[in-house]
Amino acid sequence: MRKARALVLAALASLPLIAAPRAARANGRFPAANQVVVSKATPASMVLRTTFGILFSSDAGATWDWICEKAVGYGGTEDPSMGLTAAGTVLAGTFEGLATSLDKGCAWSFVPGKLTQNVVVDLVVRPDAPATSLVMTNKFSKANDAGEALFQSDIFVATDDGRTWNPLGPSLDATILFETLEVAASDPARIYASGVRGNGAMEQGVVLVSKDTGASWKEYPVPLDVATERAPFISAVDPKNPDRVYVRTKGSAGSRLLVSDDGAQTWRAVLKFTGDMLGFAISDDGQKVWAGGPKDGLHAATATALGFTQKSPVAIQCLAAAGANLYACSNEVAGFVLGASKDDGATFAPLLHLYGVRGPLACGPSTSQASCVPDWPALRDSLGSPPSDAGVDASADAGTPGGGTSSKGCSCDATPGSGDGALALGALGVAAAVFVAKRRRRRRR
Numbered sequence: 001m002r003k004a005r006a007l008v009l010a011a012l013a014s015l016p017l018i019a020a021p022r023a024a025r026a027n028g029r030f031p032a033a034n035q036v037v038v039s040k041a042t043p044a045s046m047v048l049r050t051t052f053g054i055l056f057s058s059d060a061g062a063t064w065d066w067i068c069e070k071a072v073g074y075g076g077t078e079d080p081s082m083g084l085t086a087a088g089t090v091l092a093g094t095f096e097g098l099a100t101s102l103d104k105g106c107a108w109s110f111v112p113g114k115l116t117q118n119v120v121v122d123l124v125v126r127p128d129a130p131a132t133s134l135v136m137t138n139k140f141s142k143a144n145d146a147g148e149a150l151f152q153s154d155i156f157v158a159t160d161d162g163r164t165w166n167p168l169g170p171s172l173d174a175t176i177l178f179e180t181l182e183v184a185a186s187d188p189a190r191i192y193a194s195g196v197r198g199n200g201a202m203e204q205g206v207v208l209v210s211k212d213t214g215a216s217w218k219e220y221p222v223p224l225d226v227a228t229e230r231a232p233f234i235s236a237v238d239p240k241n242p243d244r245v246y247v248r249t250k251g252s253a254g255s256r257l258l259v260s261d262d263g264a265q266t267w268r269a270v271l272k273f274t275g276d277m278l279g280f281a282i283s284d285d286g287q288k289v290w291a292g293g294p295k296d297g298l299h300a301a302t303a304t305a306l307g308f309t310q311k312s313p314v315a316i317q318c319l320a321a322a323g324a325n326l327y328a329c330s331n332e333v334a335g336f337v338l339g340a341s342k343d344d345g346a347t348f349a350p351l352l353h354l355y356g357v358r359g360p361l362a363c364g365p366s367t368s369q370a371s372c373v374p375d376w377p378a379l380r381d382s383l384g385s386p387p388s389d390a391g392v393d394a395s396a397d398a399g400t401p402g403g404g405t406s407s408k409g410c411s412c413d414a415t416p417g418s419g420d421g422a423l424a425l426g427a428l429g430v431a432a433a434v435f436v437a438k439r440r441r442r443r444r445r
Contacts (some may be wrong), residue, residue: 003442005131012320031383033329033337034278036077038322040130041086046353048329048338052379053372054092056105056361061338066379068372072108073099081123085312086130089162093120098135098164106363111165116158121201122176125240128185128262134168134305136181137195141174150174155181155191155214171215173197176206180234184242192245194222194265205232209246218436228253235280236289238303242321246289248277257291257396259306270306271299279319281326288324290345294317298328298345311345327351354383 017038035049048055054072055064069075074094081108083091085216090101097110110116118137126132134157139151148233151346153172156165172178184190198204205222208433229251238244249256253278271277275295282289282303289306292298299314311392317329326341328348339348360376363369 001081003318013197029077032317033333033352035082036318036327036329037084037089038320038327039084039086040125040127040322042088043322045084045088047082047084047090048078051077051079052382052404054082054090054105055352055357059105061340063358064352064356066376067105067361067369068373068375068379071368071372072101073110074442075251081120083123083131083133085125085161086132087161090206091123091133091135093123094134095119096157098123098165102161102163103367105361105369106369108368113165114154114167115165117276121153122181123182124134124183126183126188126190128184131161132157133162134181134183135165136178136190138178148175149177151177153178155193157214169210169216173219176208176260179231181247182234182238185239187211188240190237190242190263192234192237193245194216194234196231204248205229207232207234207245207260209264220246220250220289222249222258222264224249225251225253229256232258237332238282238286238295240286241351244286244303246280246282248280248291249440250276268299271308279316279328281319281321282325283321288321288344290319292319292328292345300344314348334440353386354388359381378436 021064029051033050037047039045044059044060053068057064081093088104092099098115101108119137121136138153141150155168157168158165176197178195180194184191193208205224208217210217229249232247235248237245245260247258255273256273258271273296275293277293279292290300294315296312299308300311301308314334320327338349339351341348360372
């Protein structure tokens with residue numbers, strides 16, 4: 001698997017200008033949500049990443065407005081990592097670089113300099129200081145004499161709400177294909193990064209730890225089943241204890257949740273899923289944790305005992321905890337696309353149905369978001385109409401450009417998304433292989 005990913009990244013490096021499809025609909029994927037971000041500074045501000053663009057809410061999820069992928073600068077089946085800073089700057093980590101919006105979603109631009117045309121592997125907004133963000137980049141560099149791929153991997157930091165970016169310490173180990181980045185809220189100098197070293201049967205999951213803000217790193221192995229698990233993905237660092245780290249694995253035989261209490265030096269498995277573990281959340285005080293997936297439902301535990309029990313069979317596509325709320329992405333079969341729970345996930349109040357998207361985010365005619373407006377009618381049709389008993393007037397204008405919902409049914413392609421194993425790399429052209437690989441990285445949150 002690593003060799004295939006290395007070849008794909010090499011192809012990406014040699015074809016930096018491959019363009020993804022810019023379709024307004026769900027790019028061949030069923031319309032769905034797969035990451036929710038709640039502002040630490042202003043909890044009423046939320047961003048929801050979907051298969052058909054990004055949705056914004058400024059009223060704690062009561063209403064949602066849409067921006068299309070092309071306004072941000074990505075497309076195809078890519079799912080960029082998202083972040084919200086203290087001042088409301090929106091960050092989107094794409095395979096073309098880091099896209100930012102300083103005006104809460106209307107105007108977008110890529111950060112110039114070393115972040116240009118550089119794959120953003122992951123990004124994180126510091127929960128304790130949300131004006132500060134970190135971004136990890138990764139690109140194919142060359143092959144060594146043994147034929148192994150080497151990568152240029154760097155971390156950049158901005159302390160001014162995403163306006164100015166500078167390298168954070170030296171470049172990372174070139175023999176590691178990095179996957180995730182996380183910080184410790186209780187220790188500003190502590191940073192964690194995960195990835196994979198080696199090829200084939202020699203693959204080794206690793207977590208790198210810095211205790212001096214990226215100036216130096218120590219590497220520790222993560223016990224992966226090399227026959228079935230492909231990489232470790234850092235899901236969270238305990239907000240009160242910088243030594244406790246939660247890592248999710250992903251593989252052909254399901255997913256596991258691993259925990260370290262000594263800063264990634266040793267690990268223990270605390271939960272096993274038969275399917276993908278696509279969601280993980282930890283409470284603001286670190287006392288409760290949740291994990292979920294489409295096949296295994298939602299599980300919860302206290303951080304002290306870590307004895308997980310299933311709270312709900314609802315299919316989980318993403319999780320996030322903020323204040324008294326646990327947020328979950330699911331699907332209309334479950335009763336909501338995004339829901340909020342105040343009882344640890346036993347029940348959810350719907351915050352969004354697909355037919356509830358109001359329309360394009362209201363912006364000026366000269367902003368990049370303005371290019372989305374002509375695409376709204378087609379997308380609106382694909383999102384469907386409310387049921388007759390939903391109490392929603394399908395002909396009403398939502399109060400934003402192109403607002404309202406459609407009286408037509410869903411005309412979108414219901415084919416499942418291109419996750420791991422969905423398509424064989426050998427059956428694809430180089431461009432398609434690039435975007436399949438991109439898709440795989442984006443589903444770790």
